[in-house]
Amino acid sequence: MWKKLRKFRLSDAEAFLREHESSCVSAISRLCAGIIDDVWAAIFPSDSLSALLLYGKRLLFPVFRFSAAKRANFLAGGIPLPFFFHQVLKNDPLHAAQGLVGDMDILEAALRKKGLFPASSYDYELRGLTHLAPESGAVSLSGLLIRKPEIADASALFPLQAGYEKEEVLPCGAQFDPTACRKGVEYLIAGGMVLTAELKGRLVGKVNINAQSYSCLQIGGVYVLPEYRSLGIAQAMTAALIRELAPLGKRFTLFVKKANAPARRLYDKLGFVKTGDYRISYYG
Secondary structure (H helix, E strand, O other): OOEEOHHHHHHHHHHHHOOHHHHHHHHHHHHHOOOOOEEEEOOOOOOOOEEEEEEEEEEEEEEEOOOOHHHHHHHHHHOOOOOHHHHHHHHHHOEEEEEEEEHHHHHHHHHHHHOOOEEEEEEEEEEOOOOOOOOOOOOOOOEEEEEEEHHHHHHHHHHHHHHHHHHHHHOOOOOOHHHHHHHHHHHHHHHOEEEEEEOEEEEEEEEEEEEOOOOEEEEEEEOOOOOOOOHHHHHHHHHHHHHHHHHOOOOEEEEOOOHHHHHHHHHHHHHHEEEEEEEEEEOO
């Protein structure tokens, strides 16, 4: 059922992923960056390529497009995992899995059979931008400057990235890594796909692209210091980033926690519509 794809056969996976791109931008981004170590493809005798499992840096991404009958069967009994999968996890223990909720339901059932249970899970709405609302980003806040940060801004940008990671990224009980965060800040600045909001000489907010696929840019890292929230800064930054990158001709996607009502209202105003349900589960 499962076949490991060698690096020279990844073009087989690319065609499949392109068909389902908007729901797996994070997985594609890591594949294109060369940080996916293993790719398994599921091919049934009567079907074409039906599913992929991508694994790298202790992250697992299921991309399943089974028929309704097979999906119901796997939901009931759990999909058989690839041969030697247990050895991969033994050598490189699973940290997290993420994907569409239906795919995660099947994968998690299989992982439970292997004795793997998530320590925590978070549900998100997957969203895509239909069109940027004409008035998006308009904010009457005197002195607000939205700009690209430079490497000299790294120290001022660090508290914003740290706040974002602590509030939105780190699972319950996880330790914050300041060294990794600082490297992440420098990586964002070097990549050029980040904007900051400056008010009276102080950086108070940030937004960036956190993943790129073949034709999609995934927005993430939206963060405003608590004392500057509800002023329209996040909306202004996000709209500015979209306009800045629109000439690239790519679509914009994101996922937002279902429990984060203010963020969902923000993306409603910008013109993002729900396209699916997404889940990230953390294992250790």
